[in-house]
Amino acid sequence: MTKRTKITAMQHLGLIFFAAAIYCLIRSITLSITTDIWYDELFTMEFATRPVKELISLTARDVHPPFYYMIVRFFILVCDSLGFVGDGAFQLGAESVAKLVSVLPFFILMIYGATTIRKRFGILPAGLFSFAIITMPQMPEYTTEIRMYSWAMLFVTMALLHGFNLLDSIMGRGSKGWDTPNGLMLWLSTTAAAYTHYYAAFSIGIIYAVLVVWMLVYYMRVAKKKTDGKIGLKAAATLIVALNLTVASYIPWVSVVLSQTRAVKENYWIPPVGIRSLGSAIKHLFMGYFSNDLLAVITCVLLFILVTFLFVRTVIRIIRAKEITDAYTLFAFFILPLVVLTGLTVSFLLRPVFVNRYMLPAYGGFWLSVSVMASVEIDRVYKREKGQLIGKIAGVMLAVLMIIVGAVDYKTFIGNEEYRMVNIEKTLDMLDSINSDTIIISNFDQVQGILAYYLNKKDGDYKVYLYAAEPEALIKETVPGLETIDDPIDIKNYLDAGKEVLFLGSFNSREILLKEWNELYQITSENEGSYLMERYWFDVFRLSR
Numbered sequence: 001m002t003k004r005t006k007i008t009a010m011q012h013l014g015l016i017f018f019a020a021a022i023y024c025l026i027r028s029i030t031l032s033i034t035t036d037i038w039y040d041e042l043f044t045m046e047f048a049t050r051p052v053k054e055l056i057s058l059t060a061r062d063v064h065p066p067f068y069y070m071i072v073r074f075f076i077l078v079c080d081s082l083g084f085v086g087d088g089a090f091q092l093g094a095e096s097v098a099k100l101v102s103v104l105p106f107f108i109l110m111i112y113g114a115t116t117i118r119k120r121f122g123i124l125p126a127g128l129f130s131f132a133i134i135t136m137p138q139m140p141e142y143t144t145e146i147r148m149y150s151w152a153m154l155f156v157t158m159a160l161l162h163g164f165n166l167l168d169s170i171m172g173r174g175s176k177g178w179d180t181p182n183g184l185m186l187w188l189s190t191t192a193a194a195y196t197h198y199y200a201a202f203s204i205g206i207i208y209a210v211l212v213v214w215m216l217v218y219y220m221r222v223a224k225k226k227t228d229g230k231i232g233l234k235a236a237a238t239l240i241v242a243l244n245l246t247v248a249s250y251i252p253w254v255s256v257v258l259s260q261t262r263a264v265k266e267n268y269w270i271p272p273v274g275i276r277s278l279g280s281a282i283k284h285l286f287m288g289y290f291s292n293d294l295l296a297v298i299t300c301v302l303l304f305i306l307v308t309f310l311f312v313r314t315v316i317r318i319i320r321a322k323e324i325t326d327a328y329t330l331f332a333f334f335i336l337p338l339v340v341l342t343g344l345t346v347s348f349l350l351r352p353v354f355v356n357r358y359m360l361p362a363y364g365g366f367w368l369s370v371s372v373m374a375s376v377e378i379d380r381v382y383k384r385e386k387g388q389l390i391g392k393i394a395g396v397m398l399a400v401l402m403i404i405v406g407a408v409d410y411k412t413f414i415g416n417e418e419y420r421m422v423n424i425e426k427t428l429d430m431l432d433s434i435n436s437d438t439i440i441i442s443n444f445d446q447v448q449g450i451l452a453y454y455l456n457k458k459d460g461d462y463k464v465y466l467y468a469a470e471p472e473a474l475i476k477e478t479v480p481g482l483e484t485i486d487d488p489i490d491i492k493n494y495l496d497a498g499k500e501v502l503f504l505g506s507f508n509s510r511e512i513l514l515k516e517w518n519e520l521y522q523i524t525s526e527n528e529g530s531y532l533m534e535r536y537w538f539d540v541f542r543l544s545r
Helices: 003-031 039-048 052-060 067-081 094-121 123-135 149-170 180-194 198-221 229-266 275-286 293-321 324-349 356-382 389-432 445-455 473-478 488-496 509-521
Strands: 439-442 464-467 482-485 501-505 524-533 536-544
Touching: 003 094, 003 123, 003 356, 003 389, 039 052, 039 067, 039 094, 039 445, 039 473, 052 067, 052 229, 052 473, 067 094, 067 149, 094 123, 094 149, 094 324, 094 356, 123 356, 123 389, 149 180, 149 198, 149 229, 149 324, 149 356, 180 198, 180 229, 198 229, 198 324, 198 356, 275 293, 275 324, 275 356, 293 324, 293 356, 293 389, 324 356, 356 389, 389 445, 389 524, 439 445, 439 488, 445 464, 445 482, 445 524, 445 536, 482 488, 488 501, 488 509, 488 536, 501 509, 509 524, 509 536
Parallel strands: 439 464, 439 501, 464 482
Antiparallel strands: 501 536, 524 536
């Protein structure tokens, strides 16, 4: 095999991964054409419809920063002004626009893959990275979920890549002087990340720390020995300016962060963490959606072992050869473990503040490093380098496993989304048949919130009553029609007054409630079917006496 053929083969393999990623991106766009949302997405839709001042005030009382909601608001307003939002034949619901907003970061990351990553690491790592960020476990769902995680991952990955470029300039490998473009992008991406998600803020804190330490170590050990060592001083100054601008940009939000921290310390929904939380994080990262549980566990364990093995090989190579590519690979890799370990430590020592999805902002850097590590070994296979057989096998196996897991995960995602799209239409048809003077009762606050959201998009003043509980304060403030019923005698009185009463019951507790109401006030029920909203099943019971 000639050198030209070897290069072409690597290019073809990288292009295949790019093509697969583009296909998945297109499918995510088609799967966004639905109004189906779940409870967390309800916060996004309600916050994004508020004026910016009110939006910021609401997020200050929540547990997330405001920038993502401002992004969604911007796109909804632009699409609305262009006539794209509405109920017409060629119009989209605001929810669909918001879902498409979540697809956009993956498109931007693919552009970075085809340009910045390809130039630095090669076309195979770039293609594998583009495929991985869309298809690896958990990732498909976030291509369409109306939450901030895809944007947080984009901003953190951008900061990492522009940080690499600044390091090149600092070490005399890039721009000769002030590296203003990369300094500007580093400042903008880190500030955007910090205002998008707090674990993204922690991730960019790690990035800045590594950049500064790297710069200092380089100048202490290398720069003084080089005649052109001073060339990188302006790039180093660019880094320091970017860091200070990021800190200065975040000062207006610091008081809010402290206030939210106090609120979280007093009361937060996250359950306690333990040693199993580390295993849960590994499963979140590697376990695919196989119908066979044993196969899912086997692939998860294999992915973990292969990634760990290639990580060790990379560490050994950097100790022996001190290759800059390996150093950048380890830089990208370490962000995620540091985020997880710090989150779990804080949760154990103070108060639980870590759940698995908070790892997502660091996933871009992680899958980039994994893609590079696998590609290094695959490249040795194509070049027919002698020796290092185990490394070659591990690299090929890792890439093959990523293809299998990614294909299965994305296929499952498509099936789940199409199933939800069909069921939400059935559910919306049922909701359309309900009159605004009907008494609607729910026994789950998340179902109550979503029901009130959908019903009050229609004409009429709909009220949805939560039985024996209070809706969440911010949801009650933003979603119209949320009420409570504390005593079943109120249900009896509505029925006696001739009101139509529907109980949209969730979980097995609905049967217990129906039995209790019947024993107390002879309230009977007729089940009119089961319905699904995103991830919430409920049965519709028509009550009577």
